[in-house]
Amino acid sequence: MCLAVPGKIVKIKKNMARVDVGGFLRDISLDLCPEVFIGEYVLIHAGFAIQKVDEKEAEETLDLLKKMAEAI
């Protein structure tokens, strides 16, 4: 039940957003994560954005892992 998925914001209207989750469009509440923009990814749980997905952090994690893999 703590399942949450990343979705891309395609439209914002007041405190609601339309998100693209793997090609499916869903309307979600931004009440818990209001400072977001179209094109950004948010983590979605039970009809709410609960956190912005930080692309820079994701890239840093992957870079670190790639370097680790190359070093083997």
Added chain:
Amino acid sequence: MKFIDEFRDKEIAEALIQRIQKTSTRPIQLMEVCGTHTVSIFRYGIRGILPEQIRLISGPGCPVCVTPNGDIDLAIALSRQKDVIITTFGDMMRVPGSTSSLQKEKAEGRDIRIIYSSLEALKIAKEHPEKKVVFLAIGFETTTPTVAVAILQTKEEKLHNLFFLNSQKRVPPALTALLQSKQVKLDGFILPGHVSTIIGTNPYQFIAKEFVRPAVITGFEPLDILQGIWMLVKQIEENRAAIEIQYRRVVHEEGNPIALSKIDEVFEKDEVRWRGLGLIPDSGYCFKESFKEMDVRNFDVEVEPTREYPECLCGEVLQGIKSPLECHLFNKVCHPENPIGPCMVSIEGTCHTYYKFQ
């Protein structure tokens, strides 16, 4: 970047497995607290590819599974009231109570509706002013702020026919209970990524400070889990105990302050009952005074005496004391078509995951 496929790279996974193998020198037991982790670990065959001395144990992180029978019986009793509409997440439908389930009650004609978000309960309440609408608010800290928003909106919109069966639970006190019970040797925790998105790192610091165990907040893709395990193994081999974040793309030290403030506005911490773990101080929430009129526990409704299925081992499975394979009911009388305990119902339940993937 879509934040999914990138974290399923085979070559990096192989490199991480090698790192874990090289770093690990002693037998250890790690608990994955969250049921969604258990599903990922089985789906990607992670138990099978780890060195033999690293044992993963599934923990109590399935909200449906830890909801005590008494709450399910209360929901069933409420559904039998003529003027009540029950709204619930789908997972709760098939969970057996003492003698019935919401699914059986729905088949008997009770008005029970599956919803995806707490806000849908508000919509149903507005559409049916003549009915009392009850939302079964089951969940951990990931879900709690979404329930809090619904409660705040109910108040703001002056809706007087929406009520909540609050069975929200807090993960950190359950970990205290597990560490204090000492029934299972735990050398470290794979901490739940999405709960931690909300609560951050602070509520877990006792694990490192008081119990001197390492813990890593981990994501749910295979590279996340393998990196989380590698970080734990490194801490153990270096004799360190700290709360670290692997899932940095969505988890920050401070959590989600807006979500935390919503929880704080509506709820205060309370001692609540967990299936298997019993009563745990501060492990749940009660309503603050100004929201108590929405608490369905104030309803005058007769609830049947609570009964547990005597041979069901869900309580022990939730604490990592027993594996589903040790239960005499598993895959005999208890299977997803005929679940005896909640751990076989929920897609995040340990028994369901064992059944599906073994």
